[in-house]
Amino acid sequence: MIAISSDNKVLLRDTRREQLLAVAVERFAKYGYHSTKISDIVAQAGVAQGTFYWYFKSKEAIALEIIRVGREGLLMVIERGYPTQNGSVQIMVQGSQRLLKDIFQFGQENRYFMELLLTEGGADETIRQGVRDTRIAMEEAFRRNIERAIEFGMLPKSSDMHMRAALLMSLIEGVMARWLFGPVHPESDLAQRSAEQLAAETVQFEFFGLLGI
């Protein structure tokens, strides 16, 4: 019997193509798109320069592929977190916390993709666009979550869904980015938290603000 991995991780393994994707996303994240040379990627993958072009049309193409695959995985996680039934605030907080935990875990397991998504602003226009689109899609998913929660009477009505979604996304992106790759103050123990803890604290703030922490 073959055990199928059920984790969130975007599978990047086995074939040469996936190996190149894995190496590329790591270096793009660590050093940025432009500072990463094709020669670096193939050297780390242990193949010849030309081999890269057997699998990808160009440097841009591999970056877009990384974004495409990562986006799919990420959105799948978020869609799974939809509130689907009526309930108390308590229940909703629990639901939110579970969703955030999943997202943070996804980030932890795909940290290079996440870094690319959250910090890469220096690449070429097509890639910037790909990143932008993914983040907008993510924000959209959250907006729908919030709307659903309001329908179910779990959240007070508000005229501006977009603002709420923006505030949420800001929290999530900012916290995750600091957690995974800083910038973080040397004294802070943020990086040591588990996804679960981080989700709990973030959700607390999300619902009750500074005064409720």
Next chain:
Amino acid sequence: MIAISSDNKVLLRDTRREQLLAVAVERFAKYGYHSTKISDIVAQAGVAQGTFYWYFKSKEAIALEIIRVGREGLLMVIERGYPTQNGSVQIMVQGSQRLLKDIFQFGQENRYFMELLLTEGGADETIRQGVRDTRIAMEEAFRRNIERAIEFGMLPKSSDMHMRAALLMSLIEGVMARWLFGPVHPESDLAQRSAEQLAAETVQFEFFGLLGI
């Protein structure tokens, strides 16, 4: 009293230098550090290629200079917003709102610097470091603000100042970034808000969370 030289030469020197800085920060922000060529900068500034090197040692140098100057201005704004006296929650909320408004206004007036600060992750290591340091310094300033507020009994005690500061910074950076340069959903009217409005909504969330909005 400081005598300002009225010598044309000196003024021109400063002017030209400022002009190059202004052009550079705009292009760095719009197109990213690597996609911005020295030739683009000098073309837009209307000077010859060599002239650039009279004023700046290198491309990296001008980027670091941009970050240095912007950081000074930004930190000055934040330091001004320190809570300096005891008071009610009401007063603290007002204070926070004023501080946020100032920061958002600074961002509006220095949008290219802000974009560089908030979105440039693709530049070379030295520059990434400069950006990181500035954001850490900013977060530090907020942490001190929060500590002061707790001392004055305006906020409940909490063991993790860093986490609070991180949450705050996430909010501010995320909201400001979306406000000024997206990515933003086409239907959202976020971009139309004044710095004042934006500060009000953000502070509301900051203190009371989603439930309090």
Next chain:
Amino acid sequence: MIAISSDNKVLLRDTRREQLLAVAVERFAKYGYHSTKISDIVAQAGVAQGTFYWYFKSKEAIALEIIRVGREGLLMVIERGYPTQNGSVQIMVQGSQRLLKDIFQFGQENRYFMELLLTEGGADETIRQGVRDTRIAMEEAFRRNIERAIEFGMLPKSSDMHMRAALLMSLIEGVMARWLFGPVHPESDLAQRSAEQLAAETVQFEFFGLLGI
């Protein structure tokens, strides 16, 4: 009598080889030697990249083979057209016309080879040499034709056979090239002529010049 093997393998072998030759000559002619990639050839032939090298040692080898085969066919046509007996001018004109018609027909049936022969100047030295040799051999054949005609008293003597042959070749090559692949003025109906017509008009000019047309 030569026994033709009816073994499928051998036939397939020949077929595949011919197919690659046919595809190659077409693309060399249409796009030039350098712009034609081995990958283009095998793609159009529907075989794998490696297969090419089972039949041909290299890209250069297939080009030389194309030229060799085409040259044999072309010279065969020309040799057939030799004037072999005494006769009047009238008879010689008819003979010339028949020869030209055969040549033009050969060009029509081997248009890609002809295009390669008449227009490829951009290939590597070995191939240029092959083309040059073929055209010299062709010119030689015409020179011998002219000498024969003079022996038989059908043409006036002249000291420079080579010049006459060069003039003839120029006419034939130029007319055929324009007829088959241009460059040709959009209004011209040159391309619509039959090989027969074209031969008639060319021979007329050949013998009587502009004044005699």
Next chain:
Amino acid sequence: MIAISSDNKVLLRDTRREQLLAVAVERFAKYGYHSTKISDIVAQAGVAQGTFYWYFKSKEAIALEIIRVGREGLLMVIERGYPTQNGSVQIMVQGSQRLLKDIFQFGQENRYFMELLLTEGGADETIRQGVRDTRIAMEEAFRRNIERAIEFGMLPKSSDMHMRAALLMSLIEGVMARWLFGPVHPESDLAQRSAEQLAAETVQFEFFGLLGI
């Protein structure tokens, strides 16, 4: 007093740009477009690789520039040769001979451009197009010459101007190509002729054909 050169030669001198043009046209002609590397050009010109790109956008750009300049010079020569007045056949033959001599001389003085024009079929499509256009323009100029001659009653009427122009162009191109760069039979003394002699013999054939030589 400064003597202004009044010869036909397209001036390729003095400045770096023109030096690069001169080197490029020579190598394109000698070795073909694709076999000529930018590194060859700059090495022969004695400048750095990057310098090439200060003057020309790309390899294609310099080829097109070469064709553009050469075309202008060539058409200028041909336009000068227009028959402008009525006259006897004798006069027209003289006129034609003078025109051909000028063209041959132009070819001699711009042999590399001429070689490019007459033999380069292997370059990329844009360049092939440039060559084609130039040759069509040339043929057009001849067609107009012939029409004029018919108007003046110097040549018998004929329904197909295009065919006549094609025959003429074939002669001129073929003879010039053989004269300047072969392929030519080793025994032939074609290459030793002067432009004047060549023009005389070609015109003789042009008007009277083989029988009249």
Next chain:
DNA sequence: TATGAATGAGAATTCATTCAT
């Protein structure tokens, strides 16, 4: 101060050819 031509070290990409299967 200012110019702009010149430099040259790379960078991405191409493509004929090889080779294990």
Next chain:
DNA sequence: AATGAATGAATTCTCATTCAT
């Protein structure tokens, strides 16, 4: 015979930086 993945040398082009004037 056939495949197609892999190779790597070669090529075009870029661009930060220098330098003579």
